[in-house]
Amino acid sequence: MKILQRYFAVTIFQAVAFVLAAFLALQAFMDLTGELPRVGKNGYAIQYVLLFVAVKLPGHVYEVMPLAALIGTIYTMAQFASTSEFTIMRASSMTTGMVAWMLAKIGVVLVIITFIFGELITPRTAPLAEKIKLSGRGTTISTEFRSGLWTKDIVKSEGMTGEVIGSRFFNVREVRPDGKLVDVKLYEFDNNFRLRSITVAKTGTYQGTNKWMLSEVKENIFTNPALLKPGSEANLANNYAQDSSMIETRTSATRELISEITPRILSVSRSDPERMSASELALYTRHLQENKQETERFKIAFWKKLFDPLAIFVLMALALPFGYLHTRSGGVSLKIFVGIMIGVSYLLVNTLFSHLGVLSTWPAALTAIAPSLIFLLLALGALWWVERH
Template sequence: MKILQRYFAVSIAQAVGFVLLAFLALLAFMDLTGELPLVGKNGYGSTQAFLYVLILIPGHVYQVMPIAALIGTIYTMAQFASTSEFTVMRAASMSTAMAAWFLFRIGVVFVIITFIFGELIAPRTAPIAERIKLSARGTTVSSEFRSGMWTKDIVKSEGLSGAATGARFFNVREARPDGRLKDVKLYEFDNSFRLRSITVAAAATYQGSNVWRLLDVTETRFSNSTVLTPGVEANLKNNFIQETSAVATQKSASKDVVSEITPRILTVSSSDPARMSAAELRVYTAHLAENKQETDRFKIAFWKKLIDPMAIFVLMALALPFAYLHTRSGGVSLKIFIGIMIGVSFILVNTLFSHLGLLSTWPALLTAIAPSALYLLLALGALWWVERH
């Protein structure tokens, strides 16, 4: 059986590799087509465009590997059926469970490769590609947003520890590819949601250890002394009334600010969750939860990052019944076309469940695992049918 396992592995690996290269070439061509209108503008040349498209390829490997595994396995199984090899294998005492075990062991390799590209390579290459594009065009990360980039953290009595004394909102007009921030504004509120200070800085650089150094700083502080007014205290327990006359403004060349916000969190906050690693999603979700912000979208993306590569097992199981269909049931090309349709339907259902889960506030794990569970039932049903017929 070791020889048979090796024959399965080599045949499927060759087919999956060919399909994967075809998909990557197609996606790279589409990416390049999308970049061509920008070539020649603001110093963005063809070399930078080709380099940008090339560096995005690892991310595409993660995206298309499950579909490539499905189509490649269907092609191999269809070839086995058309040449009656699978019939000979079954006559040599190979059961359906044994064939499924062969596919599972081969699928483990594909899953590991997918995880490596999705967790280790793509999250590092995607920011490099964006920096190359932004540097070449002379633009910034936040230039697409009218008011800049926004994020929030909790102000604590001892910097990163101690009791929470308020909240702080970061507004960054420009986040440059080198990590330097320009036109920074910090809005700090106390625990009663009263404005405590506004800090405006021309630029900011990260010093490490959660310390930002603000340059050319103008800080406006409000005393927020309590004003007791008959009738108002009964209606407003926290008394949001401020003494607007108690305002102090101070200017300084630089100021260090301790914050939970790091360049990594800033980068993640402006990134597409689909391009982030599970580790980055976990860190950013914890940050949002601590600041009492919406986390459902990132929780779903986190679980999808862990579960989607496992869908390779499900899709390869869907390919196994094609080995039981003889040539009279349709040629190899027809079976490959059916495989492509199954792959496209899986992508559509997977995306649909992501949106439905977000709109209906379903549990993130259930939202991520439901499409794979649905197609696993379909695969088991197909295997039962071919066994019976």
């Protein structure tokens, strides 16, 4: 059995590596053709394009690995069937359960590789690829947005601790590759959504431990003497009053700002959820929840990060019945074509459930795992059919 396990592993790994290389070459070609029309504009040279395409490849490995595992396993099983090797193995008392167990052990290796690319490599290469593209074009991150980058945090009485006394909206026109903020605007509201201050700063530099150092700061503070102490009758009538005629203006060369917004939160707030790691998604989802913002899309992306690599087991189980089909049921090329159609169907169903989950507010975990459960039922049904026939 150890010899058979090694034989299966080597053959499947070779087939998966070949299919993976083909898909990566196709993805690289598509990325290259997408960037070529911009070459020569604003100093965007071809070397930036090639580097950008190369740095994006690890992200594509995570995306296409399940499909490569499916097609590679189908190719191997179809080859075994066409040469009657699988028939001989079955005649030598090898059961379907034994083959499934061998494929599962091979799948563990592929799942681990997928997790490594998804959690450790892609979250670092995706921002780097974006920086390379923007540097080559001579632009910065937030100039992609007409009004700059927007985010929100809560204001507490003692900086990062104490009771919540309001909320703050960040607007940054430009985010430099080193994390420095340019043209910062802060709109601060109290708990009754009255505007309390507008702060404008030329730059913002992160000092660590949730501290920003703002430079060339101008702060407009709105006051309302009509507001009395909480609980008084006059305060009830003026609870939402805003006397904009009372404005105090302060200017300073520098000012320290304590905020839960950090460069990491800023980086993930402008990232595609599919390119973020599970830890970054968990961090940003928590930030959105604290600020009472919509989190459904990021919750679904978080659970997909956990469940999508495990779909490799399901897709490899779908490939197992192809070993039971004789050559008269179709050649290797036909079976590979069927495998590609199954893989494309899985990707479409997976994407469909992601959108339906956001629109219908389904439970995020169920939305993420539902496509795998559907195809697992198909795999079990196919195995039952080939066993009966």
